[in-house]
Amino acid sequence: MITRLLTPEVEVKVKKYKCSRCGHLWERRAKKDNVLPLTCPNCKSPYWNRERIKKASKEDQKK
Numbered sequence: 001m002i003t004r005l006l007t008p009e010v011e012v013k014v015k016k017y018k019c020s021r022c023g024h025l026w027e028r029r030a031k032k033d034n035v036l037p038l039t040c041p042n043c044k045s046p047y048w049n050r051e052r053i054k055k056a057s058k059e060d061q062k063k
């Protein structure tokens, strides 16, 4: 009987996400690339990965 040594280590890709709303940091196994969580698991905000963009002031628009 011939045995062969295997390396049981499996590389698991874990992506970390940070909620821009509440600052919650969590990690998730990346099943598919480029698939983002829909909501933050902490505050349930669907806009967790979006920055609040300030409206340009009227003074800047005049230029």
Ligand SMILES: [Zn+2]
Pocket (backbone or CB within 6 Å): 019, 020, 021, 022, 023, 024, 040, 041, 042, 043, 044, 045, 048
């Ligand atoms: Zn959050």
